[in-house]
Amino acid sequence: MSAPKTFINDNFLLQNKYAEELYHNYASSLPIIDYHCHLPPQDIANNRSFDNISQIWIHGDHYKWRAMRTLGVNETFITGSASDEEKFLQWGKTVPYTMRNPLYHWTHLELLRYYNIDTLLNEKTAPEIYKTASDILKTDAYSCQNILNKMNVEVVCTTEDPLDTLEFHQQYAKNENKKTYMSTSFRPDKAIFIDTESYNDYIDALEKVTNSEIKTYDALCDALKNRISYFNDNGCKLSDHGLNAIPFVNFTEAEIKTIFAKRRNKEAISQLESLKFQTALLLFLAETYHEFGWVQQFHLGALRNNNARMLTQLGPDTGWDSIGDFSQAENLSKFLNTLDTKDKLAKTILYNLNPADNEVLATMIGNFNDGSVKGKVQFGSGWWFLDQKDGMTKQLNALSNMGLISCFIGMLTDSRSFMSFPRHEYFRRIVCNLFGEEIEKGELPNDMEWIGKMVQGISYYNAKDYFNFPSK
Template sequence: MGKSFIHKDFLLQNSFAEELYHNQAKDLPIIDYHCHLSPEDIATDRTFNNITEAWIHGDHYKWRAMRTVGIDEQYITGKATDEERFMAWAKTVPQTIRNPLYHWTHLELARYFGEFDLLNENNAQTIYRSTSEQLRSNHFSCRSLLSKMKVEVVCTTEDPTDSLEHHQKMAKENPSLFMGTSFRPDKAILIGSEDYNIYVDSLSEVSNLEISSYNDLCEALTKRIAYFDVNGCTLSDHGLESIPFELATHTQVSTIFAKKRSGKQLDEKEIKQFETALLLFLSQTYSEYGWVQQFHLGPLRNNNSRMLKTLGPDTGWDSIGDFSQAKNLSSFLDALDSKNKLTKTILYNSNPADNEVFAAMIGNFNDGSVKGKVQYGSGWWFLDQKDGITQQLNALSNVGLISCFIGMLTDSRSFLSFPRHEYFRRVLCNLFGEEVQKGELPNDMDLIGKTIQNICYYNAKEYFDFKN
């Protein structure tokens, strides 16, 4: 019998790549500085009843693939049993060939469960029972799953109204795993939303402050930033189509907010003026606290209105957008930098056409005060696969400094997604290994090895300086 599909040199195409991965990258801990894992599951150290709970529930990557091959919705988000859902996924897997799901699926089965057979309809029941039995063990609880992958830091993502009770619980228990969070105030910024006033009311309640003016809104958000900071938060995150930049006076912005609170409709210019003002205010506040700010830019969300109405957001109906990014992003960063209020910043794009735009943009605001102060973030969402990762690494190498890069993250809702760090490290090592073989990089394993280690772990450790 030949070697299994997932083997020790998977994706490594020559001896230099193998040496870099096995001797430099493989055993480094993981700092996962952005994800969407449940903090409650981590704090309570949840144990899953079966692999479907851990692997398929909430994973819209898998859901999109299942719909594409003709799986009925009842086996995706409907009333089918967990075993039936798994069987439907197993039927789908062979048809994901050349999609990153094929790699991820088999890496995850191998790394967590020691299962190296290729998943399909014929072995699905056996694999379901074996993996589910392992997951019901305490050795496969949420924290144990993270520990298996050597996760040192994990940062979830919470709204300003969140109580952070689960982060508080983790801090008191003081386990070896540090669970941080990112402050994500998009709902306070996106004033064009139909539910905006409902959200502001909830923010008012949590902050114990009546929000009747724009000043009140800023005060409430400042209070929540202070609360998050006390509870160990050092990052913010924003998921936007593009950075708004339509300047207005404070009086104008206050009038816009009052108009919205009175139930009146806003025009597009008013919406952009408000979003710009509040985003600038928040970014200046992050700077005062020394936080890192993240901007995930470019997706076109909720394209299928019929399914959005049926299933809600984040269920697999988003795609790559083609928004103009460079001019507003430059103006926004410059507005902060001109006041010396530009904190550490990470920019992520979802459209590969913007790779060089983002890679070049960061160089405009790296002022020498901090190594890699403004970062071009790793391949994200539709781009976190082998080709997308390689393109991001090449763009950053060509117009920036790959040596200062802070590396990979999962951006995932699944506790079984952490082999994506291994996947990234293998792609990274192979890229460098191939160029060493071609003579495009020196055969200096000390120099190249240190660069690999920094990208995979040490740059992020220095950049974020988590106090765990």
């Protein structure tokens, strides 16, 4: 290819010799523990191979879709009827316009790490890159399981609804040749959001899965605990919740039973009743997670499905979400304090989507780190709109200033794509550069052995100790 070569080199994002030493000698070769993602477990269990690069790289990636739409690319070439090659060519045309958006970094880092393509992607180079990468993907070496091996992924943790049978996790667990351990996380949000139109349909489905009748609130709790036990028996160690904010409204047990009965009888409930119910059920779930020794995760602050017209046309998770400005501190504190008062606060990871809440969460975790477990309550890594250089740096600085960065459990992809694992490399380079710059300024000692150990903890070992996943 007679085209400009990539700007990604060995010292990408590393601004001095100390950063280079920390990354190359301490961080780069460590395995990946991707403790939260949305990869399809059936693709891993069945060891799927992809016919072309669009299938693995563009399908389902609303980051790319938003960029293409902004440039004026017609939806036909994004989620529509155009061929995979036509969609890729439109993405290639878009890439040069993404400079200073993290997509520009990620795109070229991923092309280099997966396919050894060191050419800049643009309108002219797209056809050949499409052919080269697609030919590589068709080989056995690039099946899903082999991609995980190639990326040095030790653990991958998918995300499933309580209704899921976990059949693909069970199928994969029987694979004696697997090199990556696959687990799941329990995401029961649909059972919590009692005011949705489809709520009763969901509870009906939960009845079938648990072979039980769910007419009362106590029966709902029993059914959810049944599914938690089932997930636990299948190796699950985590829960996950995607919420605008933690709800917390005082309630009585009698009120909650009445609210649930009304909803099951298809009667309308008020917003206050909905918040009371959400509070009660979330507290029940959190106490149950503690009982099973799980880690609970809360992803807070997304304003979802803003474009009603496109939601109707394409459905959720297609690129119409943004950062919300919900109040977080007071209710979150009350929620955690209620659990802590009962000594039923599980290991907890808090993620914010609004960067204005960085210091809120960085200080909140210190209120409930009681010395019982190292880093028991964690300020989670930058995610979604914040999993880029600026967002990660701000999160790391807030945690450093107000907590202990040395106890941080590090990065996750939170992705639906098998090509997202270089985000761990991206994160590690940013961490190493932060430390390297402060060593150069004389703000930290030139103690590479100690700081290198800290970098290794943030990159891998803290997560390994925190979750205690099996090696495979």
